[in-house]
Amino acid sequence: MVLVRKKELNMEDIMHLQQALNQEMSIVSISAFLKAKVKIVRTIQKLGLGGGGFYKTGPRRALMGLGLTWEPIKYKYEFQRSVDGSETQPIPLYLSFLVKRSLQDAYSHIEKVTNLTSVESILLSMSPNTAIINFYPTGGGLNLHQDRNESKESLRKGLPVVSFSNGDSGEVLYGDDRDEYAAENIILESGDLLIFGGKSRHIFHGVRPVIPNSAPKELLEEIGLRPGRLNLTFRKY
Template sequence: MAQIQIVKICQKLGKGPGGFYQPGYKSTGAKLRLQMMCLGLNWDPETREYEKVRSIDGCEPPAIPDKFSWLVQRAIRGAHALIRKDRRVNNVENILPAMSPDICIVNFYKTNGRLGLHQDHDETNYSLRKGLPVVSFSVGDSAEFLYGDERDLHKAEKVILESGDVLIFGGDSRHIFHGVSSIIPNSAPVFLLERTHLRPGRLNLTFREY
């Protein structure tokens, strides 16, 4: 299954050069409550810029595996099919543009992991202006995902993302605020744990086009 393949590929890449590390902020010494690995280009959470070489250790980010790119295209095609059915429109790319991912940010949240409300707006002006989508895959434990038009926890809506769920936001929704308020322990599928020995927590991959 796709979830097993995603985990095994990330486990292999995560142990090599440019693999998982705990990002933080030099100015305060604070660490994010997650482990991160970037594919294609590295994203620095302190400078909020993309770079070809990871500044913390000089490693080049691994390339995005072909399997991942195929899954992204499959997800976008599925979303287009739903839009055609629900909206009864022909040119679905006016609502959700297509994209070819050249960046993937892989986050692993332990059971105490969190991520505050934020926008993904560090890509190129072209990518943001066109509303090229962010495609997100959730694997492992479920997470409480927050989203809204404002950076306000009290106004944010909440949805539970389970293992295998795909979330896409693009077009008019490209700039939504979103975050992870909590991880739900012991909610990962048993088959996934047995086949991959995934540690307790949630693996999240977000793809975008720079």
């Protein structure tokens, strides 16, 4: 797992990034534009209050699906959720565009700092048709798991999962199995963009309890986001 921030990288950063790309490992990039973050959160807040909006999957997690939703009981994606029979809402064009634009920006940034010219041949692009939105309040998290219930074609191609983080920071674990003690970890902050595909498409990943009071002050003042971490993951089923 590699963290790439949109600033000048030192040689060690570049070497780590090149190694990760050669191994088709995950890439993390950061978008720090407040205007974009505010629009993302407001879009989700509006969708979350409508039909097919957020519902609690437990005391410390709320979920909403766009395009398709995740059915934890049936353990598969559906257009209609069993908890209340609601159908999913489509992914807003703005968010779909943001995903594709973020992928292109990430490719351009990687090519610039590594002199690679074929990043997309290693980490494919995709047009999302499924978004899973999770809200983790203070103390909320998610055990190590794999995202491997998409279509056979999507999994075979290693199409990337694109994740946006907003609000409080979260410690993300990742590794080759479910062993939390052997897992690596990174801190994802508000505005971070995580992309994982290729061989790392099946990586185990999870979230430890969110870090309280770590959200950017300006974001809280702008939209009044409640304490917790809002995470959006986009994929092509």
